[in-house]
Amino acid sequence: MKKHSHTLSPFFSVAAVGAALLLTGCGTALTGSTPAALDTVTLNAFGAANSSAKYSTQILVAEPKALKIYDSQNIVIATSATGLEYLGGAQWADRLPSLVQVKLVETLQNSGFSAVGLPGQGLAIDYQLITEIRDFSVRLDGNDPDGYDRAKIAIFVKLLNDRNGDVVASRAFMSEASATTGNYPAALDTAFSIVAQDIVAWVGNAIRR
Numbered sequence: 163m164k165k166h167s168h169t170l171s172p173f174f175s176v177a178a179v180g181a182a183l184l185l186t187g188c189g190t191a192l193t194g195s196t197p198a199a200l201d202t203v204t205l206n207a208f209g210a211a212n213s214s215a216k217y218s219t220q221i222l223v224a225e226p227k228a229l230k231i232y233d234s235q236n237i238v239i240a241t242s243a244t245g246l247e248y249l250g251g252a253q254w255a256d257r258l259p260s261l262v263q264v265k266l267v268e269t270l271q272n273s274g275f276s277a278v279g280l281p282g283q284g285l286a287i288d289y290q291l292i293t294e295i296r297d298f299s300v301r302l303d304g305n306d307p308d309g310y311d312r313a314k315i316a317i318f319v320k321l322l323n324d325r326n327g328d329v330v331a332s333r334a335f336m337s338e339a340s341a342t343t344g345n346y347p348a349a350l351d352t353a354f355s356i357v358a359q360d361i362v363a364w365v366g367n368a369i370r371r
Contacts, residue, residue, distance in 0.1 A: 203237075203347040204255040207265045208355050209272030209362065216274030219369050222287045222324070223267045223280060226259040226317070228295040233259055237347065238299040240314075246299070249346060258298060262317075262354075266291070269358045270365070287324040289369065291361075294318040296334075298354075300346045310340040313349035315357050321368050331368040335360050 231238055235257055237249035254261055263280070270278040279285045297316035320332040337356035341349030 201252045202255050205265045205351050205354050207268030208359050209269050220277040220285045220288045222285055223263055223291045225263045226293040226295045228259050232295050232298050240299045240301040269362055273362045290322040290324050292320040300341050313339045313341045313353045315353040317357055319361055
C-alpha cells in the first residue's frame with residue numbers, strides 16, 4: 163500500500179510523532195534509521211457544548227465496525243474507483259473507528275443527550291448506537307464538477323433497543339466535501355461534521371416515536 167504525500171494545513175496539526183509507517187501490499191517497510199515525523203490530526207465534535215439536556219434516554223455508542231483499510235490511524239486516499247493508498251506525512255490521533263466513536267459521543271452530549279457513554283462505563287442502557295464505517299476517504303477520481311478532490315464519508319447506523327434487542331431504525335448516512343490539495347484532513351472533518359449532526363438529529367427523532 164503506497165503512501166500518497168501532501169503537505170497539510172497547520173490548523174489541523176496538533177502534534178508530531180517520531181515514527182512513520184510506510185505500508186506496502188506485503189507489509190511494513192523501513193524507510194531509514196531516522197523516519198520522518200508524522201503530523202497527527204483529529205476530528206471535531208459538533209453541537210452546542212454544554213447545551214441544556216433534552217433527552218434522558220441512556221445511549222451506548224459502540225465502536226464502529228470497519229474494513230481493515232479504515233481500521234488504523236492511516237488517512238485513506240482513493241486514487242481510483244478501486245485503488246486505495248494512505249496519505250503520507252499524517253495520521254489520525256487514534257484508530258479511526260475509536261476516533262469516530264468518541265466524537266459521536268461528544269456530539270450527542272453537546273446536542274442535549276445527557277446520558278451517552280462508551281462500553282464499560284456502567285450505563286443502564288436504553289439504546290445502543292451501532293455503526294459501520296463504509297467510506298472515510300479523499301477521492302482523487304476527478305469527478306468533482308469544480309475540479310477539486312472530494313472527501314467522502316459513508317456511515318451505516320442502527321439504533322438498537324437494548325431492552326428487547328429490536329432494531330428501532332437503521333439508515334446509511336453519506337456526505338462529501340471539496341478537498342483542496344494539502345487540506346485533506348480538513349475536508350474529511352467537514353464531511354464528518356455533516357454526517358455526525360445528521361446522525362444526532364436522526365437519533366432524536368427515532369427515540370421520540
